[in-house]
Structure formats: structure tokens, C-alpha cells
Amino acid sequence: xxxxxxxxxxxxxxxxxxxISDLLDxxxxxxxxxxxxxxxxxxxxITWCAPTEHMDPTPFLSVNSLVLTxxxxxxxxxxxxxxxxxERLVSVPVSxxxxxxxxxxxxxxxGLLQACEVHGLPLMELPPEVPFVLVLRHVDRVIAAExxxxxRKGWELADECTRLAADGHSLAEVLKSVANAxxxxxxxxxxxxxxxxxxxxxxxxxxxxxxxxxxGASEQFRLAIEGIGSDMVLQPILGPVAAVIGMQLSYTLASxxxxxxxxxxxxxxxxxxxxxEPSEPLRRYxxxxxxxxxxxxxxxxxxxxxxxxPAKLRAVAWRxxxxxxxxxxxxxxxxxxxxxxxxxxxxxxxxxxxxxxREFFRDAPELSVVVGESANLSELPLTLQLARxxxxxPGVYPxxxxxxxxxxxxxxxxxxxxxxxxxxxxLAYDGAGALRETFDAYLRHSGSSTKICEELFIHRxxxxxxxxxxxxxxxxxxxxxxxxxxxxxxxGIVAAPH
Numbered sequence: 001x002x003x004x005x006x007x008x009x010x011x012x013x014x015x016x017x018x019x020i021s022d023l024l025d026x027x028x029x030x031x032x033x034x035x036x037x038x039x040x041x042x043x044x045x046i047t048w049c050a051p052t053e054h055m056d057p058t059p060f061l062s063v064n065s066l067v068l069t070x071x072x073x074x075x076x077x078x079x080x081x082x083x084x085x086x087e088r089l090v091s092v093p094v095s096x097x098x099x100x101x102x103x104x105x106x107x108x109x110x111g112l113l114q115a116c117e118v119h120g121l122p123l124m125e126l127p128p129e130v131p132f133v134l135v136l137r138h139v140d141r142v143i144a145a146e147x148x149x150x151x152r153k154g155w156e157l158a159d160e161c162t163r164l165a166a167d168g169h170s171l172a173e174v175l176k177s178v179a180n181a182x183x184x185x186x187x188x189x190x191x192x193x194x195x196x197x198x199x200x201x202x203x204x205x206x207x208x209x210x211x212x213x214x215x216g217a218s219e220q221f222r223l224a225i226e227g228i229g230s231d232m233v234l235q236p237i238l239g240p241v242a243a244v245i246g247m248q249l250s251y252t253l254a255s256x257x258x259x260x261x262x263x264x265x266x267x268x269x270x271x272x273x274x275x276x277e278p279s280e281p282l283r284r285y286x287x288x289x290x291x292x293x294x295x296x297x298x299x300x301x302x303x304x305x306x307x308x309x310p311a312k313l314r315a316v317a318w319r320x321x322x323x324x325x326x327x328x329x330x331x332x333x334x335x336x337x338x339x340x341x342x343x344x345x346x347x348x349x350x351x352x353x354x355x356x357x358r359e360f361f362r363d364a365p366e367l368s369v370v371v372g373e374s375a376n377l378s379e380l381p382l383t384l385q386l387a388r389x390x391x392x393x394p395g396v397y398p399x400x401x402x403x404x405x406x407x408x409x410x411x412x413x414x415x416x417x418x419x420x421x422x423x424x425x426x427l428a429y430d431g432a433g434a435l436r437e438t439f440d441a442y443l444r445h446s447g448s449s450t451k452i453c454e455e456l457f458i459h460r461x462x463x464x465x466x467x468x469x470x471x472x473x474x475x476x477x478x479x480x481x482x483x484x485x486x487x488x489x490x491x492g493i494v495a496a497p498h
Contacts, residue, residue: 018046018142020066020096020122029135031098031124034108038120044095046143049136058088064095066139068132070103071112082111083118090119097121098135102128150236157181158240165248170325174248175199178223178241185226188213188249188322194315195224197322202227211238214246221249263288264332268341272388274381286377290330291345297374298328298344298353299384302367303391313338316367320360327351339391341384358396368392372399420490426473435473438466442478443488 021042023031036042050057050065053073061067067089074085089097097116099108108125116123126135161174171188179186179200187198189210210222223242267285274282283293291297302317317333317340324331329346344353354371361369368391374383387399427435438456445451449460456463467478476483 018139018146019043020046022142023124026138029138030127030130034113034125035116035121035123037122041120041122046095046139049139051132055085056088058092061092061094063092067094067097068100068135070100071109072104075104077111079111079114082109082115086115086119086121090121096124098124098126100126100132147236154237154240157237158244161241161244165244168329171248171322172197172199172326174245182225182237187224189222189224190315191220196319211242213242213249265334268334268343271381271384283377289332293377295345297380298347299372299387300342300357301339301370301387301391303339304367312364313367316361316364323360327356354398361396366394368394369396370399371396417493420493423490424494427470435466435470438463439470440491442467443484443491
């Protein structure tokens with residue numbers, strides 16, 4: 001059911017296409033227009049015919065019904081009675097009033113003519129030889145034919161969009177076909193009206209209508225239609241294609257989707273845990289996730305730089321995933337608490353991923369987004385781990401090509417680990433670990449006594465004593481730059497998980 005109501009009309013998408021002027025154009029009905037009504041009233045749609053002789057028929061009427069009456073129950077001369085009658089019809093509002101002559105009135109009552117003029121209600125005169133049943137059948141036949149045509153267009157659009165989805169086209173490309181069909185702007189929005197993806201342009205106004213997409217109870221999405229530039233019936237056209245959009249949306253976004261979640265999550269978890277050359281299982285996981293193990297990779301990590309509502313983080317990540325499908329053939333993801341990892345492959349053209357990411361997250365400056373590139377599968381685990389270490393600062397940034405931790409993680413040799421442990425073993429003789437802690441601070445701060453003492457809350461004399469002790473134990477000259485670099489690497493290798 002479409003939610004938005006057009007002012008004074010049926011819900012957009014349920015209104016009929018037949019209008020008042022269509023009746024006047026049919027010579028067989030011999031209908032004569034006596035009062036044209038207000039501006040635009042003759043183009044008002046007709047939803048059905050309502051024969052009635054009640055003085056107050058409003059309980060039996062619906063918006064845009066065409067009222068048929070002989071005035072049998074209204075054989076009065078008082079203008080006030082006719083005025084109240086027409087006022088009630090306009091309050092529904094009905095599309096028009098067709099008054100049949102012959103049975104009760106030989107001519108239109110003057111009070112009715114005046115009331116319709118005052119309230120702007122179209123008034124039509126039916127000659128005695130034209131029975132109501134002829135008008136009823138004509139209206140029903142026209143509306144049925146038009147609704148059948150709209151249904152046919154709807155299923156043709158659904159077939160076209162199904163073919164696009166089956167051929168691997170993105171959700172954005174499917175929406176583009178929908179936007180072209182209805183000549184309007186269409187967008188997929190979530191329950192908070194957050195827009196994930198859109199296509200088309202607005203025409204003929206700013207009215208907005210939404211149609212619920214079949215996407216499950218837990219993740220409800222809607223298709224928003226803005227600025228439609230015609231009298232097209234939306235419900236028959238968009239009803240069938242809504243199912244196609246809902247299925248592709250689930251394929252693209254749903255966290256339980258087999259292609260995106262189970263295989264992709266297993267692959268990403270293995271990448272985060274990898275410390276050396278990619279194993280055969282890692283290559284197999286890549287293939288099962290739809291990737292080419294021999295190809296190049298791109299990645300986008302989306303995390304929180306501060307307290308962010310989880311729903312917003314997920315919604316923005318969803319929008320990025322949908323948008324990136326227009327640039328990359330393969331987009332996979334893994335969701336964790338406060339972090340979404342995207343892996344991308346098969347880029348279309350020379351698109352700038354960093355620029356695209358900045359556009360996706362323009363309205364979410366509090367998020368931390370890191371963009372990276374990897375030339376091959378051997379490099380990908382370290383690239384992912386490097387990017388993850390830099391998530392936290394607000395904004396969108398490229399991951400650095402390398403850092404010390406990344407270099408250390410790329411050296412997983414057991415012999416190298418044992419060598420570094422033996423080098424640093426003398427510092428472990430004091431159970432409190434003060435010498436190891438001082439040595440680490442000394443190397444990180446490039447020997448700056450002020451920064452070291454501030455961090456460790458010690459006096460300069462204490463620092464000098466500890467440094468002499470470290471040189472004695474390790475039998476090393478800490479004034480040598482090469483020695484300091486070696487020790488810093490050794491500390492990183494020993495500290496890294498193995």
C-alpha cells in the first residue's frame with residue numbers, strides 16, 4: 001500500500017486514469033456539461049460510479065467517485081437544501097455529479113446549478129434516453145482496460161529489471177530503469193528515511209510517495225518516488241518490480257546473505273589472521289567469495305571515531321556498498337561491532353576510490369574511513385591489518401603504504417622470533433619489567449629524555465641509570481643509530497602475535 005496521500009485525491013498509485021472530460025468526449029453517452037467546476041476539475045480522475053438517491057450519500061462514497069442521481073429524493077426548491085447537498089459531496093471529495101433527467105426532474109434544478117457553481121463541482125446532465133447502467137458499464141470498461149495496461153507495463157518493467165539483476169547489474173542500474181519508466185526520481189530508503197541509493201530526476205513538483213519493499217520484518221526498506229511528471233498509476237507499475245528490488249537489496253545488503261556473509265566473512269577473518277604467504281585455504285576462500293586470487297584488490301574500512309548510533313553506522317556502510325557496485329563488479333563485506341570491512345575487485349575504468357568514498361561519507365563526518373589498495377593476495381593481509389590500525393580518526397583517509405608494525409608482521413620466521421627473544425632476554429631479569437618498559441619508550445621517543453620521563457613518571461637520574469644498565473646487559477652502544485633500529489624491530493617482532 002502506498003502511504004502518501006495526494007491532497008484531495010486517492011493515494012498516489014491507486015487513482016484511476018479515467019477523467020471527467022473523457023465522459024464528455026464520448027458521443028454515445030450524450031452527456032452535456034452544465035457546470036465545469038473549479039480549475040482542473042475536468043481532469044480529476046474517476047475511481048468508480050456511485051448511483052445514489054440519498055440526501056446525504058457521503059457515508060457510501062469514496063474519494064474521486066462519480067455520483068449518479070436522478071434527484072428523486074431531492075425534489076425541493078430551496079437553494080439551501082441543494083447547497084448543503086453539494087457541500088457534502090465536495091467534502092469527500094467526489095470527482096463530479098451526473099444528474100439524470102426524466103424520472104423526477106424534466107430539467108436541472110436551478111438550486112443545484114447554483115450550488116455547483118458556488119462550490120466548483122462539475123455538473124453533467126444525462127438525457128432521459130441514457131440509462132445509468134450505460135454510464136456504469138462505460139466507466140468500468142475504460143478503467144478495467146487502463147488498469148490492465150498499467151499491469152502489463154508493470155510486469156514488463158519487472159521482467160526488464162530481473163534480467164538486469166540476473167546479468168550482474170547493480171541496484172543503482174536497476175533503479176535507473178525504474179526511474180525512466182515512471183519519469184521521476186526513485187530512491188531506496190530505510191525506516192529512518194536514510195537514503196541508500198537513488199536514480200532519476202524529479203519532474204512536475206515535489207510530492208513524495210513511498211512503497212514498502214519486501215525485505216523482511218527486521219530490515220524494512222521503502223521505495224520513495226519524488227516529483228512524478230505524469231498521471232501514471234504507480235501501484236500496478238511498481239508492485240511487481242518492488243519484489244525484484246527487494247530481492248536484489250537483500251542480495252546486496254543482508255547480513256545473512258550466503259554469498260556476502262558466510263564465505264566473505266570467513267575469507268576476511270582468514271585475511272586478518274594471516275601472517276605470511278597466502279595458504280591454499282586462503283586462495284580457496286577468495287574463489288568461494290567470488291574473487292580472483294590473482295587479481296588486484298581495493299578495500300574500504302568503515303569505523304566509529306566516537307560514539308555513533310549503530311544504526312547510522314550500518315546505514316552509511318550499506319549506502320557505500322550499494323554505491324560501490326557501480327564502480328566494482330565484486331563487492332563483499334564483513335560486519336563487526338563498530339567496524340565494516342569492504343573488499344572490492346574488478347574496477348570499471350579509472351575511478352578514484354578515495355574521491356568516491358569521500359562523497360559517500362560527506363554527511364557522516366564523525367565516521368572514520370580508511371581506503372587502501374593491494375596489488376596481490378600476498379600483500380592483502382598486511383594491507384588490511386595496516387588499514388585497520390589507522391581506523392579511529394574522523395574523516396576519510398588513504399591507508400599509508402607501510403608502517404613498522406606491518407613490516408614486522410611480514411617477518412614471521414620462527415628463527416627470527418627466537419633470535420629477537422634472545423637479544424632482549426637480559427632485560428627480563430627484573431621481574432617488574434622496568435628496563436624493558438624504559439627501553440621501549442627510549443626507542444619510540446628517539447631518546448628524548450623529557451618525553452620518556454613524562455611517560456614513565458621517572459626522574460632524569462633514574463632514566464640515566466636504567467639506560468646504562470640496559471647497555472651493560474645487552475652489551476650494545478645505544479648511541480649507534482643502526483643498533484637502535486635493530487632493537488626497535490626486535491621489540492616489534494617479539495610483541496607481534498605468532
